[in-house]
Amino acid sequence: ETGVTQTPRHLVMGMTNKKSLKCEQHLGHNAMYWYKQSAKKPLELMFVYSLEERVENNSVPSRFSPECPNSSHLFLHLHTLQPEDSALYLCASSQDVGGAGYGDNEQFFGPGTRLTVL
Amino acid sequence: AQSVSQHNHHVILSEAASLELGCNYSYGGTVNLFWYVQYPGQHLQLLLKYFSGDPLVKGIKGFEAEFIKSKFSFNLRKPSVQWSDTAEYFCAVNADTGFQKLVFGTGTRLLVSP
Numbered sequence: 001e002t003g004v005t006q007t008p009r010h011l012v013m014g015m016t017n018k019k020s021l022k023c024e025q026h027l028g029h030n031a032m033y034w035y036k037q038s039a040k041k042p043l044e045l046m047f048v049y050s051l052e053e054r055v056e057n058n059s060v061p062s063r064f065s066p067e068c069p070n071s072s073h074l075f076l077h078l079h080t081l082q083p084e085d086s087a088l089y090l091c092a093s094s095q096d097v098g099g100a101g102y103g104d105n106e107q108f109f110g111p112g113t114r115l116t117v118l
Numbered sequence: 119a120q121s122v123s124q125h126n127h128h129v130i131l132s133e134a135a136s137l138e139l140g141c142n143y144s145y146g147g148t149v150n151l152f153w154y155v156q157y158p159g160q161h162l163q164l165l166l167k168y169f170s171g172d173p174l175v176k177g178i179k180g181f182e183a184e185f186i187k188s189k190f191s192f193n194l195r196k197p198s199v200q201w202s203d204t205a206e207y208f209c210a211v212n213a214d215t216g217f218q219k220l221v222f223g224t225g226t227r228l229l230v231s232p
Binding site: 031033040041042043044045048050055056090094097098099100101102103104105106107108109110111112 | 122147148149150152154160161162163164167169208210212213214215216217218219220221222223224225
């Protein structure tokens with residue numbers, strides 16, 4: 001496997017279920033990200049991890065719980081979701097978490113998990 | 119708050135036509151600028167990026183973009199589109215000096231008819 005992989009690719013869950021999304025990057029990067037892509041809305045950053053430490057929680061409800069056990073893996077644990085949480089969830093990674101002015105530091109995206117909450 | 123505006127939500131062109139997609143952002147400091155493309159059924163891929171230096175950047179597949187700081191713009195261009203350019207195009211800006219906090223535009227769906 002190369003690049004950024006995500007499993008499952010599709011997930012349907014009820015509002016009382018607990019499920020997890022998995023992301024794995026094979027690029028040797030130190031930073032990983034979760035994004036949410038809803039219909040007709042811009043891609044929204046949810047969480048940022050740098051060397052397994054969360055550096056940003058972009059006002060995300062607690063029903064979304066990220067976990068980064070090592071620099072290659074990122075999880076998003078889901079519980080008691082709402083139908084409006086149905087979206088495409090994208091994972092990305094970059095060499096480092098450095099921001100504007102830091103230098104060449106692009107993000108590589110996975111294929112996403114299409115989540116439907118019933 | 120930072121924002122990114124993509125003015126064209128849907129664009130339909132014939133093959134060989136020229137393309138220009140607009141992107142404007144709201145932040146005035148140091149920025150990194152990106153254009154990503156999402157082909158049907160595929161994941162987001164980087165088309166081109168600007169970090170510093172020459173404001174005219176060239177990307178893959180004949181695309182280029184020009185960073186005009188005074189206009190807060192980073193428009194994407196291609197002189198002659200192909201049917202295979204049919205995709206959704208996203209402009210993204212990072213203006214956070216602390217870490218990579220990409221703010222995306224809403225995207226432009228491009229349909230190129232053969």
